[in-house]
Amino acid sequence: MxxxxxxxxxxxxxxxxxxxxxxxxLTGFIIFLCSxxxxxxxxxxxxxxxxxxxxxxxxxxxxxLEWRTPLLYTxxxxxxxxxxxxxxxxLSRGQLWGFRAFWLLSMAMGAVFLYxxxxxxxxxxxxITSGSFGSCFYLLTGFHGLHVLSGILLMALMLQxxxxxxNYAAGEQGVIAxxxxxxxxxxxxxxxxxxxxxxx
Amino acid sequence: xxxxxxVESRILRAPHPVPGAPDNWKRFFSFNTDAKVxxxxxxxxxxxxxxxxxxxxxxxxxxxxxxxxxxxxRTVYNGLYTMHGTIMLxxxxxxxxxxxxxxxxxxxxxxxxxxxxxxxxxAFWLVPVFGVILMASFLVPGGPASSGWWSYPPVSLQNPxxxxxxGEALWILAVALSGxxxxxxxxxxxxxxxxxxxxGMTLTRMPIFCWTAFSAQTIQLIGLPALTGxxxxxxxxxxxxxxxxxxxxxxxxxxxxxxFWFYSHPAVYVIILPVFGVFSELFPVYARKPLFGxxxxxxxxxxxxxxxxxxxxxxxxxxGVPQWMRDAFMVTTMLIxxxxxxxxxxxxxxxxxxxxxxxxxMLFALGGLxxxxxxxxxxxxxxxxxxxxHVNNTYFVVGHFHYVIYGAATMxxxxxxxxxxxxxxxxxxxxxxxxxxxxxxxxxxxxNFFPMHPLGLMGMPRRVSSxxxxxxxxxxxxxxxxxxxxxxxxxxxxxxxxxxVRGAKAPANPWNAIGLEWLLPSPPPAENFEEHVPTVIxxxxxxxxxxxxxxxxxxxxxxxxxx
Numbered sequence: 001m002x003x004x005x006x007x008x009x010x011x012x013x014x015x016x017x018x019x020x021x022x023x024x025x026l027t028g029f030i031i032f033l034c035s036x037x038x039x040x041x042x043x044x045x046x047x048x049x050x051x052x053x054x055x056x057x058x059x060x061x062x063x064x065l066e067w068r069t070p071l072l073y074t075x076x077x078x079x080x081x082x083x084x085x086x087x088x089x090x091l092s093r094g095q096l097w098g099f100r101a102f103w104l105l106s107m108a109m110g111a112v113f114l115y116x117x118x119x120x121x122x123x124x125x126x127x128i129t130s131g132s133f134g135s136c137f138y139l140l141t142g143f144h145g146l147h148v149l150s151g152i153l154l155m156a157l158m159l160q161x162x163x164x165x166x167n168y169a170a171g172e173q174g175v176i177a178x179x180x181x182x183x184x185x186x187x188x189x190x191x192x193x194x195x196x197x198x199x200x
Numbered sequence: 201x202x203x204x205x206x207v208e209s210r211i212l213r214a215p216h217p218v219p220g221a222p223d224n225w226k227r228f229f230s231f232n233t234d235a236k237v238x239x240x241x242x243x244x245x246x247x248x249x250x251x252x253x254x255x256x257x258x259x260x261x262x263x264x265x266x267x268x269x270x271x272x273x274r275t276v277y278n279g280l281y282t283m284h285g286t287i288m289l290x291x292x293x294x295x296x297x298x299x300x301x302x303x304x305x306x307x308x309x310x311x312x313x314x315x316x317x318x319x320x321x322x323a324f325w326l327v328p329v330f331g332v333i334l335m336a337s338f339l340v341p342g343g344p345a346s347s348g349w350w351s352y353p354p355v356s357l358q359n360p361x362x363x364x365x366x367g368e369a370l371w372i373l374a375v376a377l378s379g380x381x382x383x384x385x386x387x388x389x390x391x392x393x394x395x396x397x398x399x400g401m402t403l404t405r406m407p408i409f410c411w412t413a414f415s416a417q418t419i420q421l422i423g424l425p426a427l428t429g430x431x432x433x434x435x436x437x438x439x440x441x442x443x444x445x446x447x448x449x450x451x452x453x454x455x456x457x458x459x460f461w462f463y464s465h466p467a468v469y470v471i472i473l474p475v476f477g478v479f480s481e482l483f484p485v486y487a488r489k490p491l492f493g494x495x496x497x498x499x500x501x502x503x504x505x506x507x508x509x510x511x512x513x514x515x516x517x518x519x520g521v522p523q524w525m526r527d528a529f530m531v532t533t534m535l536i537x538x539x540x541x542x543x544x545x546x547x548x549x550x551x552x553x554x555x556x557x558x559x560x561x562m563l564f565a566l567g568g569l570x571x572x573x574x575x576x577x578x579x580x581x582x583x584x585x586x587x588x589x590h591v592n593n594t595y596f597v598v599g600h601f602h603y604v605i606y607g608a609a610t611m612x613x614x615x616x617x618x619x620x621x622x623x624x625x626x627x628x629x630x631x632x633x634x635x636x637x638x639x640x641x642x643x644x645x646x647x648n649f650f651p652m653h654p655l656g657l658m659g660m661p662r663r664v665s666s667x668x669x670x671x672x673x674x675x676x677x678x679x680x681x682x683x684x685x686x687x688x689x690x691x692x693x694x695x696x697x698x699x700x701v702r703g704a705k706a707p708a709n710p711w712n713a714i715g716l717e718w719l720l721p722s723p724p725p726a727e728n729f730e731e732h733v734p735t736v737i738x739x740x741x742x743x744x745x746x747x748x749x750x751x752x753x754x755x756x757x758x759x760x761x762x763x
Contacts, residue, residue, distance in 0.1 A: 028388070034421065
């Protein structure tokens with residue numbers, strides 16, 4: 001008679017410890033992302049309530065938001081989801097340089113988006129204290145911008161890790177998590193663009 | 201036999217800490233990643249803040265023993281009730297429950313530790329950090345936050361002295377840090393329960409405590425971000441001068457109430473669900489009967505999660521919300537009584553005809569259940585729009601939620617602490633002191649919080665330091681009850697400390713309970729079962745059925761006895 005060994009893959013065994021642990025990380029990260037989406041949901045619903053009940057929504061002297069240039073940067077950001085997917089594709093085939101190239105390209109596209117955001121902020125004639133509209137606009141775009149920045153930093157971390165030898169036996173989980181985060185940030189931006197620029 | 205060798209070698213080894221960590225009392229003051237150390241850190245920190253919050257409560261009751269505002273200044277009184285509520289919720293009840301989660305979840309499901317031990321330790325160490333921030337607000341010019349624990353604008357946006365660092369800003373910061381800590385904890389608990397169960401422990405074989413902890417932590421994950429979002433906007437309004445809630449800039453103060461209650465009502469279920477779990481664990485042990493209706497008790501927890509997210513407007517019936525909203529939320533709120541009622545009847549059916557063993561843990565569980573039923577009745581009254589509008593912002597509301605949070609939740613926490621004390625300290629507690637603690641607590645609770653109901657119905661508003669002399673009679677009784685509750689803490693702490701230091705050695709399973717945690721030595725070694733996780737072969741609570749819980753149960757029990 002023997003005491004039964006852990007047959008469930010969920011129970012970590014000494015030899016499979018590293019892989020099993022990375023697996024938990026992905027589960028944990030997905031749970032975190034679901035939770036994080038509620039914060040945006042809260043901001044979106046607050047924005048909608050304030051906008052629908054406002055007597056005067058836009059600050060005096062402001063006609064509306066210019067949407068053409070932001071649309072251009074939106075296209076850049078959304079297509080970076082595609083380049084991230086391409087990078088993952090290369091990684092799954094073991095072509096590290098292809099992964100690194102497209103990964104870096106995605107980071108650059110995120111940076112271009114942030115640059116566009118900064119330019120837009122500087123050109124606007126209203127500030128964060130210009131009524132509810134100004135408050136919402138800067139809070140929503142700023143909070144999303146912080147997420148883009150975090151995404152770029154996460155990608156930089158993964159890029160650096162890809163140079164560690166033999167890392168990608170168990171290291172792919174981090175890449176999957178980062179790319180999930182990036183897609184999440186993109187989807188949020190599309191919703192945000194519709195709410196801020198298209199809905200007027 | 202090679203079979204038991206593994207078990208014995210594991211059990212005979214003295215409990216050892218995580219490699220590299222101190223193995224004496226100092227480990228409780230270090231960044232230790234062992235869930236059992238973190239659990240005790242949480243509980244000890246929470247009990248400290250229970251004393252702080254309790255002291256504030258007794259100052260308030262001292263003020264209210266006479267109708268005049270004579271003991272403290274009125275502005276000080278405003279700070280007292282704000283800080284009492286905030287401390288008790290964010291620094292006592294949430295941390296103490298996270299402590300129980302840390303101790304119980306890995307042991308109950310047979311996991312060596314939590315899924316993310318470092319994240320777990322970081323989540324704990326945030327608690328003293330925001331505790332200090334909140335305490336520091338007593339020292340800043342203008343005093344601590346004074347707008348009540350819910351910090352409604354526009355009251356909370358007043359900053360008469362104009363300082364950047366004021367009580368309200370520190371309050372928001374502390375609550376935000378508490379939220380981050382809770383989210384870190386919730387991600388950890390949910391991942392652990394989903395991914396790290398022992399072989400053979402399917403979801404339908406999981407102890408009810410794990411079901412309720414899972415449900416409660418799911419609420420944290422959905423609800424807390426909404427409060428955090430709302431609090432960020434409040435902080436911007438207060439510090440930067442934005443207009444999310446400032447009416448003069450087009451903001452909407454009621455919007456904050458939506459954000460606040462979208463989390464803070466479900467937060468009550470975050471508190472009470474694990475206590476339901478404690479009741480479900482304790483009644484079968486001390487009645488020697490299987491839990492009645494296991495699938496319904498487990499499923500009811502998930503139903504409560506769903507319903508808890510669509511009831512928040514019942515806190516806002518008088519806040520100028522449309523009538524259709526009042527009607528809809530009155531119905532959803534009343535619906536909560538259905539899953540809760542299922543649980544209460546399941547417990548009663550478990551107790552019915554059982555061979556009851558009335559030790560301290562069981563007494564606290566029974567007392568908690570009694571108080572919970574009382575709170576449930578007043579809860580249904582408050583869900584009714586006309587009654588709620590009549591008693592809104594009176595002592596009736598205060599009485600109701602203190603019955604929930606002290607009468608049911610805190611007494612349930614006491615029950616859990618006594619029940620699992622031998623398991624995690626390796627020492628038995630003193631029954632006599634425990635029963636004295638129960639007696640004082642039960643009498644004190646009812647003496648303190650029952651009079652608040654007639655006071656509320658008579659129309660005494662909450663959050664006032666002086667009142668009409670016609671309310672004096674009930675207030676004197678309530679104050680005496682509060683002081684009795686203060687006294688009741690003394691035998692409790694005395695018992696905890698002296699039992700841990702010199703209490704009788706606890707066997708592995710002092711209550712003859714069924715569960716994976718009782719198949720571990722007392723106290724369990726750092727990694728629990730390590731790689732020798734037993735295979736679960738039947739559902740929990742098999743009392744009186746003779747079914748073994750795990751494979752080779754007899755060998756494991758024999759080895760534990762020999763150890």
